[in-house]
Amino acid sequence: MPAEKPKKVYQVAKELNVATPAIVEFLEDHGFDVPKKHMSPLTPDMYEEIIRKFDPARWQKKLEEETRVLDDAKRAEAERARAEQSLKILDEITHKATEAAETLIRQVQEQRDERTRKIEQEVEQQEELRRAEERKLTDEEERARKEAEEKARREAERAAEAEKAEAERREKERKAAEAQKRRAKPAAPEARKPKKREPEKPAAEAVAKKPVKPLVKPKDVPPRKPRATKEDIEALEKQKKLLAAQKAEKYRKTVVQPGRDASSRRRQRRKKVDQREVEATIRQTLASMETTGKRRRRRERGVETAQEEDGKLRLTEFVTNQELANLMGVEVNEVIAKFLSMGKLVSINQRLDKDLIELIADEFGYAVEFVSTEDEEEIEVPEESAPEDLAPRPPVVTVMGHVDHGKTSLLDYLRKTSVIAGESGGITQHIGAYSFIYKNRKITFLDTPGHEAFTAMRARGAQGADIVILVVAADDHVRPQTIEAINHAQSAGVPIVVAINKIDKPDADPERIRKELAEKNLLVEQWGGKIQSAEISAKFGNNIDALLEEVLLAADILELKANHKMRARGTVIESRLDKGRGILATVLMIGGTLRVGDNFVAGQQYGKVRALLNEFSETLPDALPGDPVQVVGFSGAPQAGDAFVVFESEREVREIAMRRQLLQREQTFRQIRTMSLDQISARIREGGIRELGLVIKGDADGSVEAICDTLQRLSTTEVGVRIVHKGVGAISESDVLLASATGAIILGFHVHPNIKARELATREHVDIRVYRVIYEMEDDVRNALEGMLAPDTREDVLGLVEVRELFRIPKVGVVLGCFVVSGKVTRTNMVRVLRDGREIWKGKIASLRRFKDDVREVRAGFDCGIGLDAQIESGIGDTLEVFEIVEVKRKLASATP
Secondary structure, three states: OOOOOOOEHHHHHHHHOOOHHHHHHHHHHOOOOOOOHHHOEOOHHHHHHHHHHHOHHHHHHHHHHHHHHHHHHHHHHHHHHHHHHHHHHHHHHHHHHHHHHHHHHHHHHHHHHHHHHHHHHHHHHHHHHHHHHHHHHHHHHHHHHHHHHHHHHHHHHHHHHHHHHHHHHHHHHHHHHHHHHHHHOOOOOOOOOOOOOOOOOOHHHHHHHOOOOOOOOOOOOOOOOOOOOHHHHHHHHHHHHHHHHHHHHHOOOEEOOOOOOHHHOEEOOOOOOOHHHHHHHHHHHHHHHHHHHHHHHHHHHHHHHHHOHHHEEEEOOOOEHHHHHHHHOOOHHHHHHHHHHOOOOOOOOOEOOHHHHHHHHHHOOOEEEEOOOOOHHHHHOOOOOOHHHEEEOOOEEEEEEOOOOOHHHHHHHHHOOOOHHHOHHHOOOOOEEEEEEEOOEEEEEEEOOOOHHHHHHHHHHHHOOOEEEEEEEOOOOOOHHHHHHHHHHHHHOOOEEEEEEOOOOOOOOHHHHHHHHHHOOOOEHHHOOOEEEEEOEOOOOEOHHHHHHHHHHHHHHHOOEEEOOOOOEEEEEEEEEEOOOEEEEEEEEEEOOEEOOOEEEEOOEEEEEEEEEOOOOOEOOEEOOOOEEEEEEEOOOOOOOOEEEEEOOHHHHHHHHHHHHHHHHHHHHHHHHHHHHHHHHHHHHHOOOEEEEEEEEEOEHHHHHHHHHHHHOOOOOOEEEEEEEEEEOOEOHHHHHHHHHHOOEEEEEOOOEOHHHHHHHHHHOOOEEEEOOHHHHHHHHHHHHHHHOOOEEEEEEEEEEEEEEEEEEOOOEEEEEEEEEEEEEEOOOEEEEEEOOEEEEEEEEEEEEEOOEEOOEEEOOOEEEEEEOOOOOOOOOOEEEEEEEEEEOOOHHHHOO
16 A cells, blocks of 8 residues: 655645745744745654644644553553453462362261261161150050959959849849748649749849850940049050150151152151140230230220310321221221212221311311321420429520621630631521530520521521520611511510620611610610610620620529430431431430430431530530530431430330321322322413422531522422422432432532532533522522523514515515615514504515615615515505514513512
8 A cells, every 4th residue: 555645835734724834934943844845745743743833623632542542552451461360360269169169068078978877876766765665655555454454354253243142132032022922822723733834933043044145355345334543543644645655756747868868768756845835935925915905905095085085186187097987986987988978989098188087077076186297195295394303404595686797706705616617608507506604504505597598497596495695786787687586586485685796896886776676676674675685796705794694694584494304305406417427416405314325206217326416526425404415326317396305115216207207208299299180270271380400408407498498489480499309418329310310400508429429410411509608509590590481572673664666576576665764674674564653564574685686784875675574565655664572581570470
C-alpha cells in the first residue's frame, strides 16, 4: 500500500480556514524550514504543531484519543495479567481444594465405618438384652400360668368336695323322711306289687351312676370365681407391665444402619419416655394457657368497660368489623346484616372509615369518640403521683421571637459558646435543647427558629415549655413571627417574659417596643401590666442576670414538680440521623427517670435505650424530669412532637409501634384513594394540574417537616408541589431510583448524596439540589413552579398599513398593494384587516414583496405588496394592523384563585 502523501501548507491553511502566511510565519518562528512557502510539504511534527496552535479542539481530541488508546492498552495488559494471576490462584485453590476434599472424604469414610461398627455393636447388645428379656418374660408367664392352673384346680376340688358333702346331707334327710312316712302308713296289698313303679333311685346313686363331667379343667373357666388375694393382684400387675413392655418393644422405631440395605434393617430401641415428665409438662402448658386466657379476658373486659362507659366507644379510625362488634358486645353477623340493610356490602375483616363507624354505632345506640393512633387511653394519660413522690424539677424555658432578633445570641452568652457558628445563613433552622446552671439551679432552654418557614417548630417549642422568653430587638419592630410566638404561648397557657434585646445599639427604642406590644394586648409591668420584662444586650451581656431572675421568679410561682419514680415519659423535640450512632432523637423528659436499657415507644417507632447523651455528646447515666437528652437506640426516625413512653417489655413496645404503623398506613391509603376519586372529575374538567415532584431529605425531622409545609404553600390551582417522599438521612440510591421512576427532583437539606447515588443520578439524569438555608430552597422551587405556569400573551402593534391597490395574479390570487403608514411590516407578523374600524379578518402574512423582490421587512413611507394567508374580500381603503403575540412570564401571585 503506497504511503500517504504529506499535506502541503496551503491545504492545511484551507482545512483550518487560516491564512497561509500565518502558518508559514508560525513554522519559521518555531525553527522549521519552509523553503517553498505555501507549497512546502509538512512533516508530521510540523502538522502537529500547526494543529496545536490553530485548532486546539482537534488537538485536544487527538490527545484524548491517544490517551484513550494508551489507557485501553494498559487496561488490556492489566486485565491479561489479572486473568493470568486469577488462573494461577484458581489452579492453586483447585489443587488445595482437591487435596482437602480427598482428606475430608477419607476422614468421613473412616468416621462412618467407625460409627457403623459402634452401631452394630450397640444393636447386637440391645438384641441380646431383648432376647434375655423375652426369655425372662416367657419363664415368668409360664410360672404364672402354672400357678393359676394349680390354684384353679385346688378351688375346683374344694368346690366338688363341698357339693358332695351337701348331696350326702340331703340324701340322709330324704331317707329319714321316707322311713318316718312308712311308719305312719299301712303296708300295701301284695297283688298290687307288680304294678308299682320302680322306686326312684336315690339322688346320690343317680349322681354316682351318671357320668359326671369334670367341674373345672385346667384351662376352663371355673363356674365360680374365687376371691383374689393380694398375691394374685401383684402377679396380675406384674403380668400387665410385661405385656406393655412387649407392645412398646414391638412398636419401637426401626433404624436403618449406614451401609446396610433394607433387608438388614434392625430395630433400634429409643430412649424410654418418662410419663411423669410428660404429664408435668402438659399440666404446666394447660395452666399457662388458662392463665393467659384469663388474663387476656380480664384485660379485654377492662378495656371494654372503659370504652363502653356512658354508652360511648373510644376507638381509632379504620377498625375492622370484628373489632367494632366486639366493642359493642354484639355478633359480627348483626353488624354485617345492618350494613346490608343500608345497601352496603362489607366483610368481616374490612376496615371502616370514620363515617361508617359513626353510622353503625348510632344504629346500635352508641356514641363514638375517636382517638389518635397514640392509644391515649393507655399511654397519653399520665400516671397519678402521690404528693410525697413529687420533687422539684428545673423549668423548661423556650426562647422565641422574630428571625435575627438575637435569640441564639442570648443562649450563646449563657452557655459561653457559639451556636450561631453551627447554623447556615446565620439563622436557626433546628430546635436546640440546652441546660444551664444559674445560682445552683438548673434551667433548660429550648431555642426555636424565627424564620417564617418554621411555624410548626415554634408551636412545638411553646407547647413543651413552662416559660417563654419573647426576644424583641429594640432597633426593630414587633414582626409577624413575634406576633405568632405570642399567640403560640398564649394558646399553650405559658407565662411570657419579654426580653428587649440590642439596647446597646444607637437607634434602640425600648419604649416603641413596649407600645407595640401593648397594641397586641401584651402589657409589661412598666406599663401597668403583669408581663415581666428586661432590657438586655445579648452581645455584651447587659442585664442578663435580671432576665434570669425574672425567669426563676416565674418558675417559683409555678412550683414545678415531677415524679422521679414513675415510668419515664417525655416529648421528642428533634430527631436526626447521626453517621456513627444511627437515629438520634432529642427528648425532653417530663416525668420518671430514663436509664440505659429501658424499652420505649415514640410515635410509630420503638427501641431500647443504648446510650444517653447531653448537648456536648457526653454520656449520661440517666435523665431526670426537665432534662434534655439525646437518646440512641430508635428503630426509625420519630416525628418531632411524638410522646416518648417507657414500657417494661420489648414485646409490648413492638406491638404498640406495629399497631400504630398499621393504622397510619391504612389512613394514608384511604386519604390517597379518597383524594383521587373525589377530584378526578374536577381535574379532567380543569385540564389537570401541573405538578412538580419532589423527594426531600434532611438532617432532622423538624426541618423536613418545615420544608414540606413551606413548599406546599406555594401550590396554586394551576401548578402544585407533590411530595413523593420525605425522610431523614443521606440521599441514597433508592431515593434516586424513586425520583427517576416518578420524574421528581431530589432536594437535600444539610445532607449530601453518597458516591453511588451521585453516579446513579448522572446515569438516570436525576437532578439533585443541596441547600443549607431554607429560603434559598424556597426561591428555587418558586422559580421552577413559575416556569411551569402557562404564560400570559399580549398583542404588540408594530405598524399600520393602508390598502391602495388590488392586484389579481393567476394561480396566486389577490395581492394587496399597500403603503406603510407607521411602524414597520415583517414577513412573520400577524395582521388584522380593519374596515370602518371593525375587524373582518385576522391571520398571517403569506408573502411580502417590494417591487418584484421578496423582502423581510418594509418600514414606514414605502410601498409593498402583501399576500395574505387566506383569500378574503379586501378592498381599497382597508387598513391592516400589523402586530405580534408576545408571551409574558407569570408569577405565582397571579396564579392564585
